[in-house]
Amino acid sequence: MLTNQLVSYLNQELQVAAIKDYCPNGLQIEGRPVIEHLVTGVTASQQLIDAAIAVNADAILVxxxxFWKGESEVLTGMKKRRIASLLSHDINLLAYHLPIDVHSHWGNNAQLGKVFELEDIEPLATVSPAGIVYQGRTNTTLGEFAALVSNKLGRDLVVCEGDTQKSIGLVAWCTGGGQGFIEQAAAAGCDLFISGEVSEQTIHVAREMGIAFIAAGHHATERYGVKAVGEHLAEEFDLTVTFIDIDNPA
Ligand SMILES: [Zn+2]
Structure with missing residues (x-):
């Protein structure tokens, strides 16, 4: 399909115009005008670019x-090498940050709720932008739920606190670096908050506000959104889509 056609479809479906973000969403680097093979992945790292070049991809969706707000604007070092690789191979780079976190079906948060087999999955109404924190229900203990999370994501977790018998009903989560939302989750009466990352202060908030906390990895919690978007594109259009997971322990 035409690159322009794919970009406008995604910009519309992911409601780019309505979401304020820290980076440009959509086509970040222009490559060839027609896309047959699309590679999806979490981060546009050199490893992902090299993997996309190796499979002859026309575009990468991450x-x-x-071009994050606050980062240096010059194209030197690592950034120069990444962008030179893309330009010299004429590969398009499409990136969607918050629009992929919050989307009601393909979003990282919506998808992660399914991975954890939760019920009544919906955005936590008290936070904005809508969909940045989700909630869902289960009926289990902290120990059992942590085991499920670890199992599904295939990695070790940071779990706070030690009472594995604590009963867990209402769960809230924000993928990636969303640990700062723990206070809103506690205020909303959740038994457990899950994020990708943990800060030193997150543990104190968990202890003092009486909410259990799990950090399950930024990368591990953010693999599902872009993968779901890619699967949808492969069904909807005449495209070959390959999800490439470049492992990251963080
Ligand atoms: Zn992220």
Missing amino acids: HHGY
Whole structure:
């Protein structure tokens, strides 16, 4: 399909115009005008670019692209090498950050709720932008739920606190670096908050506000959104879509 056609479809479906973000969402680097093979991945790292070149991809679609607010604007070093690789191979880079976190069906948060087999999955109404924190229900203990999360994501977790018998009903989560939302989750009466990352202060908030907390990895919690978007595109259009997971322990 035409690159322009794919970009406008995604910009519309992911409601780019309505979401304020820290980076440009959509086509970040222009490559060839026609796309047959699309590679999806979490971050536009050199490893992902090299993998896309190796499979002759026409475009890469990621959650973490480039040009973040506050970063240096010059194209030197690592950034120069990444962008030179893309340009010299005429590969398009499409990036969607918050639009892929919050989307009601393909979003990282919506998808992660399914991975954890939760019920009544919906955005936590008290936070904005809508969909940045989700909630869902289960009926289990902290120990059992942590085991499920670890199992599904295939990695070790940071779990706070030690009472594995604590009963867990209402769960809230924000993928990636969303640990700062723990206070809103506690205020909303959740038994457990899950995020990708943990800060030193997150543990104190968990202890003092009486909410259990799990950090399950930024990368591990953010693989599902971009993958779901890619699967949808492969069904909807005449495209070959390959999800490439570049492992990241963080
Ligand atoms: Zn992220």
